[in-house]
Amino acid sequence: MATPPLTQPQLEAILDQALDVELSFRNTEGPAQRLARLPRTEQELVLELVRRLASTHVELGYQIAEQAPQALAAMDERGLTSWALHAADVYDRVGLRPALLAIREVERFLREGAERAAGVVLEEEGRVLLPFLNGLEGRRLQIEQGEEPWTDTEVLYLPAVVAHLPSREENFLIYKVMVTQLWAQVRYGTFRAALPTALAASPTPERLLGLFQACEETRLGARLARELPGLQRDLTHLRQRLAVAPPSAAWQTFTAPLQQADASAEDSLLLACSAALHLVPPAPAVWCGRLQFDAARDRMAARVEREKALFRLHLANLLEEMRQKGALLEHEPRFTTRQRDDTPESLELILDEIAVPLPAGVRRLASSILLDLSAIPPDYLVPAGPGEYDPKLYREEQPDLDNLWEGTYHEIGAHLYDEWDYQRRHYRKRWCAVRERTLNPVHNDFVALTLARHGPLIRQLRRTFEGLRGEDKVLKRQAEGEEIDFDALVESLADHHDGRELSDRLYAHRQRLERNIAVAFLVDMSGSTRGWINDAEREALLLLCEALESLGDRYAVYGFSGQTRKRCEIYPVKRFDEPYDAAVQGRISAIAPQDYTRMGFAIRHMIQLLRQQEVRTRLLVTLSDGKPDDYSDYRGEYGIEDTRQALIEAKRAGIHPFCITLDREGSEYLSHMYGAVNWVLVDEVRKLPLKVADIYRRLTT
Amino acid sequence: MSAHVSRPEEFFITTEPYYQPVADEVALFEAAYHNQLPLLLKGPTGCGKTRFMEYMAWRLQRPLITVSCHDDLTASDLVGRYLISGGETVWVDGPLARAVRAGAICYLDEVVEARKDTTVVIHPLADDRRILPLEKRGEQLAAGPEFCLTISYNPGYQSVLKSLKPSTRQRFVALEFDYPEPELEARIIVHESGLTAELARQLVKFAGMTRNLKGNGLEEGASTRLLVHGAKLMAAGIPAVGACRAAIAQSLTDDPEMLAAIDELSSSLF
């Protein structure tokens, strides 16, 4: 028997508490009243979502409570959860107002009269839509959430939820059709048309825009029917389900020229300009948003300049590489291009009459250029001269770190890592902007002094570590091997003589027991390490490197610190492929306390780096002096839980995490984060490298 | 361990293998062969390297000995070893020694997969000495003019561990292989599977889509080999989307979302 639903007063009390009404003055009577009509399971789900979202912002929780009963009329419980979490992500990305809008989108479907629908949300379907989009040829495009479908030629904006039809499959198809339509606009040159000029000259620009858009829909529809015939099935199905009327006979006749294989956007524009006054274009389908020509043109202009510079730089690099390989080039080598058809794949780069293979990256760039300009213009084929290096043009990132605080620039040029919000029980997507910063080597007497002072310890460590080193081992009595095991042979022949069975394990196999290990050391460079802790860290690192050199494992050392999620910084001290040398020693000397200890991002970054190491055993050793902590939002449980989550991700990636701490009060949170056995407390610097040797022995022998 | 050791097969190829030349590789191979230069075939898996070797062996009328390398392959596996037979130790040539003696074409497929020390035994064969030392027998085999050493290597693997050492690769004349041009690839598919030209072209287009995903969720795109597999299923009456999934997508990834995306791609095409 189902549990009876909660009553209105019960619900009101729970909501009051979850929403902190004493401080927020929200009236929970209305939502409680509507929630009271739901079955208990749905009530529980809504209350759960309210609590989770209120932990981010009370208003989000309140709005969920307000909207959920209606939303449940349009979606199943799974859809509801995704929708609520999606709103939380929008809040993370762009703030409260857009998040509230995202919540209210549900009202919009209801107004549009959808039946009880299994709506699909971009947040989920994007995981399939994005690789689908990437599989289509052309420029690599991104997907983001927007009010309606449109593209700026680099990003496709799609609505947060689609619930036009009752089944998930059909709603997904609508997304898929949106993606292909927008992709086709970019791929088949919609934005190459001189629409802005035509609009400026037109007495009825609104009408012209509508006509052009309808013409393009017709032209691209025909193009897609040829290129992606399978998609036509989906389109026919959707048109029928959504009762979309076929275009009028007049329209079909009018746009017949656009059915041609070589019809261009310019043809659409000419046709649109010539339309008779009484011609009515068909209404746009739900998957066609409005063209945002200005935004696309702006993007295009910036890209054209950047890509030209980049392309010329690539050509210069190509020549340089060929010269280094000893190719004899003409005094002034001339590049030209050849193209079989309009596909980027058919582009060939010719250098003095010989085709040069395009590296994958250059090919991608070239295909992006072709999408904008349909050919590589001659001035692109002049290799960049030595003085023409303007990094601003070559990189999208503006590495002016002081400006990173402003606007969305904090994301430019950074690795974006998710962060775990334990209250929401959900990742904040692409939340931390992480950059690798250079640590300029400091050459003072620190290295010499430390090495002198700890000479005996270093020798001891080396011996210990040498003992761990892999050695050749001869395995006897093997069925296969490089050498005959004569002992076994003699024995076996004797056995044979006595009428016993002849053994076939007569070989000796030399087995190299290779140490197949990569270890990353992650060093806390937060402000709290100021003073003796920092000294201790630097000394320990130096001793460690000295010892590790005798072991021959792959190792790397990185420092980390930062302030807020927008400025998460990683300082490479020694990369995996870098030798231990004076520069590394100088960087160890340069390790200095910085800001806060936001820890999750640093671990996630190390996971990426360790993953690239082809070894059997991967270790992540963190040196820290205390709890994870940051400016404001990373305090307490939040930081601990995120760090713990990052460590779980590490373990899932086959990495063994360890922590060496200097925090005497750390046992509780460290056991929670790392597990009881995977951390050690060190209270004396002398012991630090020794402890690491311990960990090594435990893990690697 | 014996399960991993592949037994190379020695044979003369008597009927002409179907091979579509892609560029000037046939002429290059012949020129290198007649000048006794060893060859390195570079290229992703499934793009026709093995087929090319079969074709060249047929053209040059030499036996072809193929060894698929793997990480347990030892130098003795290649060169030879003593075995015990009837109470006596008997030397048995490995495939490389047999190839040298027979004046065959020896093809070491995916040579970087072999242990590092294994690749070293081919060095004296790959420079102008052209000898194979049989250390255990205190003997040296000199290769005759018909012998040819060819190795293959897939530069697509990004790992540092799986790249070819410069000291090895600099001994070889390199032939670069890639997936054939769309038209050619479609023709190969038609020939190998009997699928219609129209569907074969669509399959090649589908392959292009998966190749766009390389480095973006997929390690490799669909190879010609996988397309041939898919085409055979389709020619046997399996609907295209299902055939693409079974023969191609499933070999490229296990990720459910990626599989779903690839399904959407094939269902947009067929």
Ligand SMILES: Nc1ncnc2c1ncn2[C@@H]1O[C@H](COP(=O)(O)OP(=O)(O)O)[C@@H](O)[C@H]1O
């Ligand atoms: N140029 C070609 N001519 C004929 N068949 C080819 C060609 N390229 C690829 N194929 C087909 O692809 C399949 C796989 O090629 P294979 O030679 O085994 O690849 P690799 O050795 O490069 O991994 C062959 O069995 C053949 O069906």
Ligand SMILES: [Mg+2]
């Ligand atoms: Mg092969």
